[in-house]
Amino acid sequence: MIKVENLKVKFSLDNQTVEALKGVSFHLNQGEILAIVGESGSGKSVSCNAIMGLLPSYATVEGNIFIDEKNIKDLSKEDMRRLRGSTVSMVFQEPSAVLNPLLTVGDQILETVLAHKDVSYKEAKDIVLETMEAVKIPDPERRFYQYPHELSGGLKQRVVIAAAVVNKPKYILADEPTTALDVTTAAGILSLFQDLKQTYNIGILFITHDLGVVAQIADRVVVMYKGEIMEEGDVYQIFDNPKSDYTKKLLSSRVYL
Numbered sequence: 001m002i003k004v005e006n007l008k009v010k011f012s013l014d015n016q017t018v019e020a021l022k023g024v025s026f027h028l029n030q031g032e033i034l035a036i037v038g039e040s041g042s043g044k045s046v047s048c049n050a051i052m053g054l055l056p057s058y059a060t061v062e063g064n065i066f067i068d069e070k071n072i073k074d075l076s077k078e079d080m081r082r083l084r085g086s087t088v089s090m091v092f093q094e095p096s097a098v099l100n101p102l103l104t105v106g107d108q109i110l111e112t113v114l115a116h117k118d119v120s121y122k123e124a125k126d127i128v129l130e131t132m133e134a135v136k137i138p139d140p141e142r143r144f145y146q147y148p149h150e151l152s153g154g155l156k157q158r159v160v161i162a163a164a165v166v167n168k169p170k171y172i173l174a175d176e177p178t179t180a181l182d183v184t185t186a187a188g189i190l191s192l193f194q195d196l197k198q199t200y201n202i203g204i205l206f207i208t209h210d211l212g213v214v215a216q217i218a219d220r221v222v223v224m225y226k227g228e229i230m231e232e233g234d235v236y237q238i239f240d241n242p243k244s245d246y247t248k249k250l251l252s253s254r255v256y257l
């Protein structure tokens with residue numbers, strides 16, 4: 001389980017302080033999809049980056065984050081590096097910003113394997129091809145040797161997801177992974193996340209500002225606003241019987257945040 005306890009994050013820059021998180025607590029189990037929903041600036045990405053130990057050095061962090069009962073405060077930089085890409089991995093909004101245009105997509109997934117596993121190139125390549133197949137990239141043998149610009153947006157995101165799952169993580173933190181995609185392609189990626197949850201028992205933290213996406217994919221939902229959690233509950237409770245005024249307002253306006 002990933003457990004976030006009373007997390008407070010402040011950014012102090014040029015005599016200005018932004019309180020990005022004001023004491024949030026939530027948890028993510030393996031085998032479930034937890035959506036964090038909230039409007040821009042509510043603290044969704046900061047929560048994710050804090051779990052990955054990726055906040056900038058000028059951030060002040062209070063509270064605790066446990067990954068499988070290990071407090072990440074007690075982990076060295078090397079431990080955290082090992083954890084990222086093996087136990088927990090991340091998928092971002094814009095695959096083109098993550099993929100290296102100069103490397104074939106196969107080699108990029110392969111790098112992730114070799115960074116964490118002591119295997120030969122041949123063994124690593126087999127693992128990569130198997131994973132490309134699992135995330136439904138058609139014709140993996142051919143795609144392995146292609147460069148990112150040769151793939152559609154949806155396929156690029158599948159490559160990023162392949163790199164995220166290739167070392168069989170327990171958790172994936174997905175930060176708006178479908179926002180840059182058209183509706184049909186996004187639907188395919190959402191159903192892939194559901195498959196990954198079911199097939200590999202992965203716990204997925206899914207950040208979005210889209211309530212439609214929440215309804216389609218989430219088991220549980222955390223509603224955030226200005227660095228605080230307004231409400232948490234299972235997806236049916238949030239949609240059918242919201243408790244906080246903020247959630248009620250969100251649902252009644254059905255705005256695209």
Ligand SMILES: Nc1ncnc2c1ncn2[C@@H]1O[C@H](COP(=O)(O)OP(=O)(O)OP(=O)(O)O)[C@@H](O)[C@H]1O
Nearest residue numbers: 011018020039040041042043044045046047056209
């Ligand atoms: N590296 C940073 N330095 C300074 N302030 C930051 C940094 N990262 C985030 N913030 C601030 O923290 C607050 C929360 O930001 P965060 O990116 O978590 O919002 P979000 O809910 O993910 O929004 P969006 O949907 O726009 O991505 C915002 O006020 C933002 O400006």
